[in-house]
Amino acid sequence: MFQDFKLVSDRPVAIQVKEYVNRLIIKGALQADQKLPSTREMSGLLKVSRNTVIAAYEGLKDDGFTYAIPGKGSYVAAMVGQSTADNGGADGSATWQIDWKARMNEYAVSAVELDMMKQGIRAKKGTISFTSIAPDEQLFDMGDVRRAFMDRMAIEGQVLLNYGYAKGYKPLVDYLMRYMENKGVDISGKDMLITSGFTEGFDIVLSALRPSARRGAAICENPTHHTAIKNLKLQGFEITGIPMERDGIDVERLEAVLQTNSFDLAYLTPSYHNPTGIVMSSAKRSAVMKLMMRYQIPVIEDGFNEELRYSGAHIAPLIATAGQGNGVIYIGSFSKVLFPGLRVGWVLGDRALIDTLESIKRARTIHTSTIDQSILYQYLLNGNFDKYVKKARTEYKRKYELTKACCEAHLPEAQLSGDGGLHLFLTFPTGVHTRQLLEACTEQGVIFTPGDKFFIQEGEGTNTLRLGFSRVTDENIERGIQIIGKQARSFLKA
Numbered sequence: 001m002f003q004d005f006k007l008v009s010d011r012p013v014a015i016q017v018k019e020y021v022n023r024l025i026i027k028g029a030l031q032a033d034q035k036l037p038s039t040r041e042m043s044g045l046l047k048v049s050r051n052t053v054i055a056a057y058e059g060l061k062d063d064g065f066t067y068a069i070p071g072k073g074s075y076v077a078a079m080v081g082q083s084t085a086d087n088g089g090a091d092g093s094a095t096w097q098i099d100w101k102a103r104m105n106e107y108a109v110s111a112v113e114l115d116m117m118k119q120g121i122r123a124k125k126g127t128i129s130f131t132s133i134a135p136d137e138q139l140f141d142m143g144d145v146r147r148a149f150m151d152r153m154a155i156e157g158q159v160l161l162n163y164g165y166a167k168g169y170k171p172l173v174d175y176l177m178r179y180m181e182n183k184g185v186d187i188s189g190k191d192m193l194i195t196s197g198f199t200e201g202f203d204i205v206l207s208a209l210r211p212s213a214r215r216g217a218a219i220c221e222n223p224t225h226h227t228a229i230k231n232l233k234l235q236g237f238e239i240t241g242i243p244m245e246r247d248g249i250d251v252e253r254l255e256a257v258l259q260t261n262s263f264d265l266a267y268l269t270p271s272y273h274n275p276t277g278i279v280m281s282s283a284k285r286s287a288v289m290k291l292m293m294r295y296q297i298p299v300i301e302d303g304f305n306e307e308l309r310y311s312g313a314h315i316a317p318l319i320a321t322a323g324q325g326n327g328v329i330y331i332g333s334f335s336k337v338l339f340p341g342l343r344v345g346w347v348l349g350d351r352a353l354i355d356t357l358e359s360i361k362r363a364r365t366i367h368t369s370t371i372d373q374s375i376l377y378q379y380l381l382n383g384n385f386d387k388y389v390k391k392a393r394t395e396y397k398r399k400y401e402l403t404k405a406c407c408e409a410h411l412p413e414a415q416l417s418g419d420g421g422l423h424l425f426l427t428f429p430t431g432v433h434t435r436q437l438l439e440a441c442t443e444q445g446v447i448f449t450p451g452d453k454f455f456i457q458e459g460e461g462t463n464t465l466r467l468g469f470s471r472v473t474d475e476n477i478e479r480g481i482q483i484i485g486k487q488a489r490s491f492l493k494a
Contacts, residue, residue: 135336198302285315307337450465
């Protein structure tokens with residue numbers, strides 16, 4: 001006994017000793033009322049200092065795993081509920097087994113089936129991966145983030161470590177309300193809920209708008225964000241997709257569908273649409289909003305990547321074009337441009353709606369991490385955001401132009417879309433099946449995201465793919481696209 005103790009370098013030694021002995025007691029290797037080796041003897045057995053063992057023994061006693069008899073030493077305490085036999089307790093409860101997969105409901109099974117990350121590619125080390133559209137962590141200004149954390153903790157650290165409010169950290173709510181007002185949004189009659197990123201906000205909104213007596217009906221662009229498709233399906237919505245054109249959703253097709261069907265909501269991503277990268281034109285934004293108003297369909301607007309505009313004039317979000325109207329629910333976050341590790345997003349909408357969503361949020365998770373909210377607030381307050389976004393735009397624009405040029409040179413057969421953001425979308429002639437292309441490219445050390453994952457109906461978009469370039473080096477961008485081009489041409493020849 002005590003021969004398998006191994007130290008790791010990143011934890012206090014006394015805690016490691018305490019946890020090691022603790023595990024021996026729980027496993028039954030050390031029995032109730034058994035005397036532990038003296039502190040001097042244990043220090044020799046584990047090759048640690050005697051003071052370390054003394055501290056570990058004190059911790060075990062404080063946690064109720066041992067007791068001390070003055071002048072005699074430390075002994076193992078009896079544990080309530082500990083198994084009485086190796087093959088189970090006296091009542092056989094330790095052998096109790098449940099088939100959990102058989103117990104899973106339709107929601108749980110669907111969540112697994114729709115889990116794109118779980119179904120994703122297991123790439124080998126050194127693979128050139130175009131699958132991510134997360135920000136490049138090399139751009140993160142760690143000094144400013146550290147300063148924001150220290151500043152906020154110095155001001156109200158004890159408060160931040162306690163429970164917060166379901167609606168959100170008020171200084172951040174106030175800041176983001178002004179931020180949205182600067183985008184042209186009329187905030188009168190509106191309010192905001194802070195969420196743990198876009199996905200939670202979207203799920204909360206869907207759960208509030210889902211009809212009780214029937215399956216819901218949603219309309220969206222086709223293709224669209226896979227996370228949106230997943231959550232709409234999990235919430236029981238039937239989805240109707242409207243094709244995309246070079247400047248956004250096909251308005252004529254949208255109007256035709258609205259004339260013959262009724263919908264509970266629309267989900268739209270007007271800026272740097274995922275996956276196509278298309279920015280909806282001002283004319284189409286106006287036309288879409290008139291249709292939604294005419295048919296009284298609430299719009300969930302995804303503010304995806306609005307900050308990554310590389311050229312041209314500012315285009316107001318849909319919620320801004322709605323003026324004082326309350327028909328648009330805007331969900332935003334800085335996850336793709338700033339720090340996705342800070343799980344902060346926001347829902348901006350009608351005051352009465354937000355009041356209800358606040359109660360749903362409180363019932364589910366009580367509140368979003370106040371520490372995360374306060375760090376983001378102080379970072380924004382310190383004026384770091386504009387400086388960072390300027391740097392990020394410059395770098396991502398350069399990578400965007402490099403990726404676009406490489407695609408035009410090595411993939412001339414593919415039609416490109418993407419006006420900015422962190423990815424490009426490619427549509428090949430029908431002879432190229434991108435899942436088969438992915439298999440061929442994987443063998444050559446390159447992976448990407450097949451485009452069919454973003455389409456509503458199975459069998460659509462089989463000749464499309466998304467290329468994320470934000471975390472790929474210049475050298476690998478060119479080398480990877482060359483490989484994709486070579487494999488694609490072999491498919492076209494075949």
